[in-house]
Amino acid sequence: MSAAVLVERNLMIYKxxxxxxxxEIFEPILYLLSIxxxxxxxxxxxxxxxxxxxxxxxxxxxxxxxxxxxxNGAMNETTFLMFGKLKTDRTYESMLATxxxxxxxxxxxxxxxxxxxxxxxxAFLAVITALGLVESPWAILVVPGAALIAFAxxxxxxVVVTFLRDWQDMQYIQLVMLPMFLxxxxxxxxxxxxxxxxxxxxxxxxxxxxxxxxxPALGVLxxxxxVAAVYLAAMGALCLTVAVRxxxxxxxx
Amino acid sequence: xxxxxxxxxxxxxxxxxxxxxxHVAVGGIxxxxxxxxxxxxxxxxxxxxxxxxxxxxxxxxxSGGELTILGHDAARDRRTxxxxxxxxxxxxxxxxxxxxxxxxxxxxRYFGLRRDVIRExxxxxxxxxRLTDKRASRVQDLSGGMRRRLTIARSLVNEPDLLLLxxxxxxxxxxxxxxxxxxxxxxxxxxxxxxxxxxxxxEAEQLCDRLAVMDGxxxxxxxxxxxxxxxxxxxxVLELRFPLDRHEQAAEKARGIGERIEVLPDRLLCYTSDxxxxxxxxxxxxxxxxxxxxxxxxxxxxxxxxTGRTLIE
Ligand SMILES: Nc1ncnc2c1ncn2[C@@H]1O[C@H](COP(=O)(O)OP(=O)(O)OP(=O)(O)O)[C@@H](O)[C@H]1O
Ligand SMILES: [Mg+2]
Numbered sequence: 150m151s152a153a154v155l156v157e158r159n160l161m162i163y164k165x166x167x168x169x170x171x172x173e174i175f176e177p178i179l180y181l182l183s184i185x186x187x188x189x190x191x192x193x194x195x196x197x198x199x200x201x202x203x204x205x206x207x208x209x210x211x212x213x214x215x216x217x218x219x220x221n222g223a224m225n226e227t228t229f230l231m232f233g234k235l236k237t238d239r240t241y242e243s244m245l246a247t248x249x250x251x252x253x254x255x256x257x258x259x260x261x262x263x264x265x266x267x268x269x270x271x272a273f274l275a276v277i278t279a280l281g282l283v284e285s286p287w288a289i290l291v292v293p294g295a296a297l298i299a300f301a302x303x304x305x306x307x308v309v310v311t312f313l314r315d316w317q318d319m320q321y322i323q324l325v326m327l328p329m330f331l332x333x334x335x336x337x338x339x340x341x342x343x344x345x346x347x348x349x350x351x352x353x354x355x356x357x358x359x360x361x362x363x364x365p366a367l368g369v370l371x372x373x374x375x376v377a378a379v380y381l382a383a384m385g386a387l388c389l390t391v392a393v394r395x396x397x398x399x400x401x402x
Numbered sequence: 403x404x405x406x407x408x409x410x411x412x413x414x415x416x417x418x419x420x421x422x423x424x425h426v427a428v429g430g431i432x433x434x435x436x437x438x439x440x441x442x443x444x445x446x447x448x449x450x451x452x453x454x455x456x457x458x459x460x461x462x463x464x465s466g467g468e469l470t471i472l473g474h475d476a477a478r479d480r481r482t483x484x485x486x487x488x489x490x491x492x493x494x495x496x497x498x499x500x501x502x503x504x505x506x507x508x509x510x511r512y513f514g515l516r517r518d519v520i521r522e523x524x525x526x527x528x529x530x531x532r533l534t535d536k537r538a539s540r541v542q543d544l545s546g547g548m549r550r551r552l553t554i555a556r557s558l559v560n561e562p563d564l565l566l567l568x569x570x571x572x573x574x575x576x577x578x579x580x581x582x583x584x585x586x587x588x589x590x591x592x593x594x595x596x597x598x599x600x601x602x603x604x605e606a607e608q609l610c611d612r613l614a615v616m617d618g619x620x621x622x623x624x625x626x627x628x629x630x631x632x633x634x635x636x637x638x639v640l641e642l643r644f645p646l647d648r649h650e651q652a653a654e655k656a657r658g659i660g661e662r663i664e665v666l667p668d669r670l671l672c673y674t675s676d677x678x679x680x681x682x683x684x685x686x687x688x689x690x691x692x693x694x695x696x697x698x699x700x701x702x703x704x705x706x707x708x709t710g711r712t713l714i715e
Binding site: 151154157158161162165166238239240242243244245246247248249250401402 | 419459461462463480481484485487489491493495496497498499500504507508509511512513514540560
């Protein structure tokens, strides 16, 4: 697998700039403390999520922030950083002069983005475990879950980046990501919405990502976990196909 | 190896950048590069030199024609070909966050080389580029010339059979340039075939066994530097410089001196087999130049003759 050397390169680079990853864990921790714990004092607990017992608000929010961390960790890599490598640093040009192919570059960068997203969420998982916000041993499912989320969003990021023309276009990504973060049941359950809105929200990839992690984290083994996994796997597979083709064409100019 | 015995062989090689607007960067060129020689592309900005180099490097797909490298088709066997190429692009594409040593290490890994093999070669390559004492420095802290030298050192990590150098000495100081020429000469003696592009006439004359002069995406002439000079220009040139207000008038008067007169914005060039005689003739015609210089013809004159333009404006 010659694509693996891309992961090697990124590890080499992050050996110098590891603090960037640390900063990435900082953001969900801020949300967890301000909203999960702070506002949680006002909210108390959330009912109707586990079927039975009420859940502490911070424990309800934590898995959603974990899903968001996996998403952002992967997507930062394949949108913001990849765009820089494509347009400014021309990193890939030097790789393509070697036996590496456009396909190797695409697969390698996606593999690294998945790894990075997973690592960031693992670190955040350690934080919330330490804070006693994990409710069930099933929370272990969060680890492969985070990897799947990272995969779906890493590939989607590559697809998006092949459409960007300049740095200003990066704004459009923010324009989609921020509302999705706020409304995809991160801070309250789906039941808050009227039925028609629920139908829309359920199609959001971040909603499915949160479902994938929140249920096992709260110890709920529902078929919704499977639905979310299938949704994200399908999204990732589709985006992967498009990403490899489109990035290949962008690189071979 | 194909029938011509060439290491690189191009026939009707074409590159069209899809628009809008569509742009023919290389318009059907033919050339053969022989094993062990140094082959140069000489031409002004936008001539299509880099585009040609990128096609030879299997980085940019061709739009038409044939291109065979090391006996393989450039489009079909890219991986095989690239494993045996070294490539120095016009702009350095080093990993600026990494150290000098790490840059060579990761580049070698792209070729699938083992870490210990790369480590062992790194010492020699750093020596070659005179960067041994910069080994642990980050690339972002290097000067432009040092980066250039690192790019060249890095391109040798796979011990290539064919080395592609796109303007290798642009940005180097004279001393570094001469050192690099010497190093490239040594590589050639070790059997590495070199293909390079340059704006510099002295570089082309010093380094290249054969040249292709490019202009507007076409090859307008090729041959050894000596052949080109003999074929296209006279042995000597008389250069005359006048005050700007008398420039045109002097050009008029000088007509017929030597075999051919070239009028440049700042001076007149009289191509002739005998420069001194031409200078005497100019005196007889009452021309009173500010400066007069007789010199041997060079590639610059070949280029001027072929394209009607000076290479470096
Ligand atoms: N990626 C590209 N897309 C569109 N046009 C391009 C691209 N790269 C080069 N060109 C055009 O192709 C022509 C040849 O460019 P090329 O870079 O090959 O010239 P060059 O001989 O290397 O010039 P220089 O001496 O300035 O490096 C130019 O007109 C240039 O504008
Ligand atoms: Mg060029």
